[in-house]
Amino acid sequence: MNDDDHDPLRNRISSAAGLPPTNGLAPPEQLTPDPWIWCDPATIPPRQWLLGSMLLRGYCTLLSSQGGVGKTSTAINAALAVITQRRDICDMHPFVQGAVWYITLEDDELELHRRIAAAMIAHQIQPQAVAGWLYVNHPTLTLLTADRNGAPVLTDHVSQLANCIKDKGFVLVVIDPLIQAHNLVENSNDHMNAFIAATNQIARDTGASFLLPHHFHKGGNANATRDAARGASSLIDGARIALNLLPMSDQEAQLLGVKQPDLFVRLVNAKTNMAPPGNDRWFQMKPTNLGNTNLDPAYPAGDTVQALLPYSPTPLFNGFDRNALANIFNAFANPNTPLSPARQAPNWAGSTICALSDKSPQQASAILKTWISSGVLTVAEYRNDDAKTRSKILLNQPKADLILRSLDTNLSSSASLS
DSSP, X not given: OOHHHHHHHHHHHHHHTTXXXXXXXXXXXXXXXXXXXXXXXXXXXXXXXEETTTEETTSXXXXXESTTSSHHHHHHHHHHHHHHOOGGGTTSOBOOOOEEEEEESSSOHHHHHHHHHHHHHHTTOOGGGTTTTEEEEOOXXXXXXXXXXXXXXXXXXXXXXXXXXXXXXXXXEEEESGGGGEESOTTOHHHHHHHHHHHHHHHHHHTOEEEEEEEBOTTOOTTOOGGGBSSOHHHHHHOSEEEEEEEOOHHHHHHHTOSOGGGEEEEEEEEOSSSOOOOOEEEEEEEEEOOOOSSOTTOTTOOEEEEEEEEOOOOTTTTOOHHHHHHHHHHHHOTTSOOBSOTTSTTBHHHHHHHHSSOOHHHHHHHHHHHHHHTSEEEEEEXXXXXXXXXXXEEOHHHXXXXXXXXXXXXXXHHHTO
């Protein structure tokens, strides 16, 4: 069958899809199905992870958040972790050491120097550990723009970027922020698909990992996941890894016993594509003095810049001593004072936990749910003095005794009995 014989079929498909006729167009490259051939899994090269499950060589990672939450600080931490091979910087395993190119399109180089210095001071990184590995530029970078018909087209910066990555052997390239690297319509799926496809192709061709800080859409929900990122959905669809950086909510702060929630952020998977879902990672902002106090008499205090340090929330059951826990269980076991599992009830069992320990109401609520789900407590119905049906908690004494006996060895895990 020659090429002309295909035209009627192509035209019928075009008509059914509402597309222009294809008569006269050059036929595409011949499409040939390839038979599947068994490949021993032991011979398939592993995915080239760069930093934990956050960065993967040959692919783009989208890092989104509201403004001022810590995207740049997170990106700087990732760069320093790759350069120094230290896990404690991001609480992630750095697989490969290599040079990093940080392209800042929003903050100028001087401001980025402040932020890098703050991160190095906070993490106790010496200059010689970074010198020669980190490159910083504040250029004009436009990878894609729209032609006179509104179609996305590549610019010369694409090949220049790729050549620089190959010449220097960069394993990580940060373009901060993504929106400054194109002149496209952000809400156009066609435009954003072209941008992320082109960036992914540069990553594949160079073997580098790309980290692209990005903003939430206006009014973006701090609890949202993939739909929080600004612009067309094709952007996050095309990114192989998408992470959101979220500020700590007041409810989370009360649950974790944190008094200054504005100093804490949480890194979450907005999309799980190349790796299984992992636990969220918490970070704490540390105000860091740069020591530049003698440069300008008008600013004798110098600069204090936020840096991010990994933060491990205190386990829910930490802080219980044996007497407090025994008193709580005794209160639960008292048949004369039935306690309710309902938080709105005046005899809520969580109030007893709060009164006999240092737990907040949110923590007490979580503790009750844990004990009920693990069988330490059960819920039963009873009739009160007004003959109304109410719910009360019952203590499983053997399980409570087991918790008390094991306090000296492993309080956190035994108290939850999960």
